[in-house]
Amino acid sequence: MxxxxxxxxxxxxxxxxxxxxxxxxxxxxxxxxxxxxxxxxxxxxxxxxxxxxxxxEEVIPGHRVSTASYIASMLMPTVIRDLDLGRRGLRMVACDPILTVPVGGERIIRWWADVDRTAEEIAQYSAADALAFVDVDRRLKALAAYLQPFFLETPPDLAAAGPLARLREAWRLFRRFRSLKGKEAGEMVTFMTGSLADFLDRHFEADETKRMILANSVYGKHGGPYEPGSAVGLLFHLLAGGDHGVQGFNGHVxxxxxxxxxxxxxxxxxxxxxxxxxxxxxxxxxxxxxxxxxxxxxxxxxxxxxxxxxxxxxxxxxxxxxxxxxxxxxxxxxxxxRMNGPAAKLNLALSGEPRVLGRPADADPRERALLTIAPTLESAQRCSDMARFGEIADELWIDCVIPSLIDDTLCPPGHHMLTCFIQFVPYHLREGTWDERREELAASVIRQITRHMPDLPELILGQRLYTPLDLERTFGLTEGxxxxxxxxxxxxxxxxxxxxxxxxxxxxxxxxxxxxxxxxxxxxxxxxxxxxxxxxxxxxxxxxxx
CATH class of the missing domain: 3.50.50.60 (FAD/NAD(P)-binding domain)
Incomplete structure (x- = not known):
């Protein structure tokens, strides 16, 4: 097992x-x-x-969940095939929608695997954004496809000694990018060096669209969306993964x-x-x-x-x-x-499925399994800045998954597991220690989730929070x-x-x-x-x- x-x-x-x-x-x-x-x-x-x-691992007896890492997205298809992981019991169910994001009041926006369906979702907030999203999705997937081969090979050796060795490394790099057009090369450089906020402001107008894309671009990375290099997450999350090498694959395991x-x-x-x-x-x-x-x-x-x-x-x-x-x-x-891990994890065992404001009554289990609470671009930057100086913001980026809606082996019938990835928390606190402030963070996260799942507190049977310090102690991750x-x-x-x-x-x-x-x-x-x-x-x- x-x-x-x-x-x-x-x-x-x-x-x-x-x-x-x-x-x-x-x-x-x-x-x-x-x-x-x-x-x-x-x-x-x-x-x-x-x-x-x-x-x-168990949170309480009989209630298991993915303790730290929690969604399979970029597991290389080559590794799955070479090591025959399917025969060894690996089974993944695609996330669709990929994201469900509250955008104010009781409204939500969903990022579906089908780009046209996502465009229809965006059109409720901006017709121009809907058209732009289809174009941006196509361009980003093309750029991600250029990066894909680099993931399973040694990168170019900047320390190669001798002219022949340096020439060999240069040729290897040229061979990978020889089909990259001039415009695409410029876009690649922009993504690798530019900020996510600048990119979103250049292509989209509605806050709802920007918040949805921001929600799929953070995941443990340092810095806020206004900092250089913060756009690269968009490309990484569009790499091919899973059994069939689908671009942008996310899966429940x-x-x-x-x-x-x-x-x-x-x-x-x-x-x-x-x-x-x-x-x-x-x-x-x-x-x-x-x-x-x-x-x-x-x-x-x-x-x-x-x-x-x-x-x-x-x-x-x-x-x-x-x-x-x-x-x-x-x-x-x-x-x-640079370490100073910016993430924490909260795992909750629940006596039932929490209700989510704004979610359609006919939502299927895959849709009900996901909710990403993402701040605005400005708020995300503020959270990041506060974490840099050892402070805990009162509005965090929280990715919530209820995997038991997909996998009923995780807990008893009728019960559910909620796992929450938390972004923009500091490893080094300005005041106090994580052992002293662990429960404070847990209470704050539950309070923020409750704004969107009002019955959550009464459903909690047990919980376990992993601060950045706990991630270091438990998993040997320096500074979490x-x-x-x-x-x-x-x-x-x-x-x-x-x-x-x-x-x-x-x-x-x-x-x-x-x-x-x-x-x-x-x-x-x-x-x-x-x-x-x-x-x-x-x-x-x-x-x-x-």
């Missing part, structure tokens, strides 16, 4: 070709690909359950997000990988500039010429690798990676950053995690980064794990079939 502890054993004198630190979805993806290639692989997970932040990682773990085991839980890695061992294995917090050691870290860059290089094993300049670059580092323009592609080390390799021979801190970044994609495993095999570092 998804989310249950995975127990196996491994003798500490046993030899492996590769050790993976962390059984999050990228670590499991890397392990499965390496094991499939014939490598002897050991995965070490500090928690009692595999999955990292993609897990399904039957069994919760833990079903994804249990399927990945099953693939790794079937190909021979060993997975050891309750195994916290204290140190990545290094001798003569090369990794030799790892030492656990309980003193056990495991040896391998290759170690792949699914932990974030700061936890990996500043916490687990001995300082003297890394160049000081590299350590400074890693220390400068769900993306292992900000997804700003200057921290993507060849800049991730640093410009000199964007190829999954590190200054320590045999040590690779396979988590979201590497290209292409966060989200449950499997791409960093896939790409890191391919880099290991190309380098011939791990024994096994090529």
């Amino acid at each position: 998804a989310g249950e502890p995975t127990v196996t054993t491994a003798a500490d004198d046993e030899a492996f070709d590769a050790i993976v630190v962390g059984a999050g979805h990228n670590g499991l993806t890397a392990a499965a690909y390496l094991a499939r290639a014939g490598c002897r692989v050991l995965v070490l997970e500090r928690r009692a359950v595999v999955g990292g932040a993609a897990v399904t 039957i069994g919760g997000m833990g079903a994804i990682t249990e399927a990945l773990a099953d693939a790794a085991r079937e190909h021979g990988a060993r997975i050891l839980t309750n195994a916290q890695v204290l140190r990545i061992d290094v001798a003569n500039g090369a990794t030799t294995g790892v030492t656990l917090a309980d003193g056990r050691t495991f040896r391998a010429p290759v170690v792949l870290s699914n932990a974030d860059p700061k936890r990996t290089f500043l916490g687990m690798v001995p300082g003297q094993a890394l160049p000081e300049a590299f350590r400074r670059d890693v220390a400068a990676i 950053n769900i993306f292992h580092g900000d997804l700003a323009t200057g921290a993507l592609f060849s800049m991730r995690p640093t410009p000199a080390w964007s190829q999954y390799r590190t200054p320590v021979q045999g040590l690779y980064l396979c988590g979201a801190g590497a290209h292409p970044g966060g989200g449950v994609t499997g791409a960093p794990g896939h790409n890191a495993a391919q880099a290991v095999l190309r380098d011939g570092m791990a024994r096994g079939r090529r």
Whole structure:
């Protein structure tokens, strides 16, 4: 069952070709690909359950929910097919509408998978916006299609040495974008560097339209909509995902997000990988500039010429690798990676389905399962600015999902689960600590949701709030950053995690980064794990079939 502890054993004198630190979805993806290639692989997970932040756990007895990550959107179709995740129990139900957003009073606006249906929705507020949306959707999907291939390959190497190597990297980049027209190239640059607010103000006139698009553009990213680089989320959310590679796919996972990682773990085991839980890695061992294995917090050691870290860059290089094993300049670059996670998560067990103001009486379960409470552009910027200075705004971005309307295995009949992703909260508080102010945030979030679900408070049977500090403590995310580092323009592609080390390799021979801190970044994609495993095999570092 998804989310249950995975127990196996491994003798500490046993030899492996590769050790993976962390059984999050990228670590499991890397392990499965390496094991499939014939490598002897050991995965070490500090928690009692595999999955990292993609897990399904109880809030109260008998009531399960996706604890942290909660909607499948960018899981790479290649990974699903290669590792045969469908045969291993992975089943996703497409979200349609993709979003339901309150826009004042008892009015809502919905973003449907069908672009023409969405245009009809927008036309209630602006006929001009409806026409503009169809055009913008077409252009954005075209640009996202250019980005798609980059997700499953190593980014161009800015540190390539020698003229031939640099020429090879330039040719690889040219080959990917040679069909990009001049106008499209300009649009790509605008999206990568411009602000979301400027883009929306340029193309749309109604606040309702802008609020709907804003609601699909945040998800754990730093900064408000008026800041440079804030438009890039629009492209990321239009990448192809799911079983059939549908652009902009969002899906409810039957069994919760833990079903994804249990399927990945099953693939790794079937190909021979060993997975050891309750195994916290204290140190990545290094001798003569090369990794030799790892030492656990309980003193056990495991040896391998290759170690792949699914932990974030700061936890990996500043916490687990001995300082003297890394160049000081590299350590400074890693220390400068922006974390300060801006997100929290509230999970609620309910005695019934809450009523939503403005929702049609004939709404089907997929529509009733979603509600995104998004502020205006100006309010979102204010929230972001307050969080930057350690304050908690009284109007937050809250994405609400009732997955039990789609998946009745999560809780008893008649009961429901409500999971809420909260944006624009600080990791560092100006006043007090998160342990002191946790209940204050939970009460504020419930109060804000109640404006749209008036009967919510009387339905709550149990709750669990994860502040940014709780995300760090529970899932090992430095400063609670769900993306292992900000997804700003200057921290993507060849800049991730640093410009000199964007190829999954590190200054320590045999040590690779396979988590979201590497290209292409966060989200449950499997791409960093896939790409890191391919880099290991190309380098011939791990024994096994090529």
